[in-house]
Amino acid sequence: MTSNEPVIVLGAGLCGSLLTCYLANQGLHVEVYERRADMRNDTNAAVGRSINLALSARGIEALSKVGFREEVMSMAIPMKGRTMHSTDGKLTFQPYSKDGESYINSISRGDLNCRLMTLSEKNPNVKYFFEHKVVNIDLKNEQVTVQLPSGETKVVKGQTIIATDGAYSVARGTMMHMSRYNYSQEYLPTGYKELHIPPGPNGEHLIDKNSLHIWPRGHLMMIALPNQDGSFTVTCFFPFDGADGFDVLDRADDATLTQFFEEKFPDVVPLIPSLTHDFRNNPTSSLVTIKCWPWSVNGNICLLGDASHAIVPFFGQGMNAAFEDCxxxxxxxxxxxxxxxxxxxxxxxxxxxxxxxxxQMAEENHYEMRDKVGDHTFLWRKKVERLLGNKFPERFLSRYELVSFSLMPYKDALDRGAINGEIENTHND
Ligand SMILES: Cc1cc2nc3c(=O)[nH]c(=O)nc-3n(C[C@H](O)[C@H](O)[C@H](O)COP(=O)(O)OP(=O)(O)OC[C@H]3O[C@@H](n4cnc5c(N)ncnc54)[C@H](O)[C@@H]3O)c2cc1C
Structure with missing residues (x-):
């Protein structure tokens, strides 16, 4: 292989399109193979644009290094804390940082992905091949077989292969056929479904625009993130099983669904006019943590992003971690x-x-968000965190701040968080 041969990137999602910017900036030729059509021309993809993600320090840092900071921040809505909605309609705001100055950002997944592809394509060394589905990888000969919509297949080859083809990676699937390959996948008993709070009559946000909204109800939880058009994307995190699980609710009639929401999430009902229709028609999806090792085999293929480490979304870090990979x-x-x-x-x-x-932290945050954010001990601990942070600003940052607002390696943030927990418990005794 010569250095003029392209690097083959599999998957033009968030990680693949940012990685392509980086590789091209190093003077490499890059060919990207993506199974979907180009979402920049696809009107159906516009629907997916209302799906939003929380972007924080690590993602911003990775985007800044390819000169994208200003553009991404112009697309973002700052979320300065969590607004908790209790069943009786009471709202409680918890700032994300002790000074209230640090915030996470709500960003449209589709828009960000489209703009990253466009940014990478400004470099003439980059070429995207849409509707090219990877169906096989010959690890020994470093060849990738892709399938076109016609069913025709072709074989592509480059100087190396980098797979960013997501949680259900074909590349990882191929690597798993090798001996002594480690792999684990763990599904949560909780699934998710997205709903939509439309904008008010004048295009305004109907609930606080600069918060991540949470409705914590034990095993049931909903969150909402703002969109730039005045709407919110709501995600219901409910169990699959049980009387109020998706398996039952997805088949419930209008009256049962309305009664369920009025009981559990009364203040949401007037905000979503098409609630029962959307609930029945929008898909229910599962949540999985995937781990594997190694990420590279024979030095001729490497996995990045969700392909190597898919996590549950409760710390808002999957995309941020994938960007930090880049x-x-x-x-x-x-x-x-x-x-x-x-x-x-x-x-x-x-x-x-x-x-x-x-x-690990994303799984732990699942239980914190759904079970604890409304409880007194948790609120008190948050108060202690803020007190310690104000008293020792150089020495004390909460685990949330370390993960979301610093570039400290995740493992160090996990370890520091454990020490914080011990200090807070001492104050609780
Ligand atoms: C409900 C939910 C909420 C989330 N919220 C957040 C959040 O707030 N903040 C955050 O940081 N992260 C969040 N995440 C995680 C985030 O979505 C992922 O971590 C991120 O999308 C990973 O990017 P990726 O490029 O690795 O994978 P993907 O975005 O999945 O991209 C993979 C790409 O590969 C393509 N592909 C797949 N198979 C093939 C094939 N055979 N051939 C060719 N192409 C293929 C796909 O079409 C896709 O374009 C959330 C995830 C979920 C499920």
């Missing part, structure tokens, strides 16, 4: 120059402990 990968590629095998080895060694740590 940042770390770029640094190591520059250090190691032409040796892909060495780049992949160093990358996976540096990243694995950190992505395992955020996977």
């Amino acid at each position: 940042l770390v990968f770029d640094r190591i590629k520059r250090e190691e120059k032409g040796d892909w095998g060495q780049v992949f080895k160093k990358f996976q060694e540096e990243r694995k402990r950190n992505t395992d740590a955020i996977a």
Whole structure:
């Protein structure tokens, strides 16, 4: 292989399109193979644009390094804290940082993905192949077979392969056929469904625009993130099983659904005029944590993003971690120059402990958000955190702040968070 041959990137999602910017900035030729049509021309994809994600420090840092900071911040809505909605309609606001100055950002997934593809394509060394589904990878000969909508297949080859084809990665599936390949997937008993709060009559947001809204109800939880058009995307996190699980509710009639929402989430009912219709018609999806090892085989393929470490969304970090992967990968590629095998080895060694740590924290945050954010002990602990933070601003940051507003490696944030917990417990005694 010569250095003029392209790097083959599999998947043009959030990670693949940002990685392509980085690779092209290093002067590499990049070919990206994506199974979907180009969503920039696809009117159906516009529906997906109302799905939003929380972007925080790590993602912003990775986007800034490719000159995208200003553009991304112009698309974002700051969320300065959580607004909790209790069943009796009471609202409680918890700022995300002690000074109230640090915030996370609500951003449209579709828009961000489209703009990253456009940004990468400004470099003439980049070529996207849409509606090219990866169906097979020959790891030994570094060849990828892609299938076109006609059913025709073709084989592509480059100087190396980087797979960013998401949680259900075909590349990882191929690697799993090798001996001594470690893999685990764990589904939560909770699934999710998205709903939509439309804008008010004058295009205004009907609930506070600068909050992440949470309706914590034990095993049931809803959250809502603002969109720029005045709407909110609501995500219901409910169990699959049980009387108020998706398996029952997805088949319930209008009256039963309305009664359920009026009982559990009364203030949401007037905000979603098409609630029962949407609930029945919008898909219910599952939530999974995926771990695997190694991420690179024979030094000729490497997994990045959800393909190597899919996590549950309760810390709002999956995309941020995937973007941080790109940042770390770029640094190591520059250090190691032409040796892909060495780049992949160093990358996976540096990243694995950190992505395992955020996977753990994301699962822990699930229980914190749904069970604790409304409870007195939790609110009190948050108060202690703020007090300690104000008293020792250089020395005390909460785990949430370390993960969302700093670039401290995730594993160090996990360890520091454990120490914080001990200090807070001492004050509780
Ligand atoms: C409900 C929910 C809420 C979330 N909220 C947040 C949040 O607030 N903040 C956050 O940081 N993260 C969040 N995440 C996580 C985030 O969505 C993912 O971590 C992120 O999308 C990972 O990017 P990726 O590029 O690795 O994978 P993906 O975005 O899944 O992209 C994979 C790409 O590969 C393509 N592909 C797949 N198979 C093939 C194939 N065979 N051939 C060719 N192409 C293929 C796909 O079409 C897609 O374009 C959330 C996730 C969920 C489920």
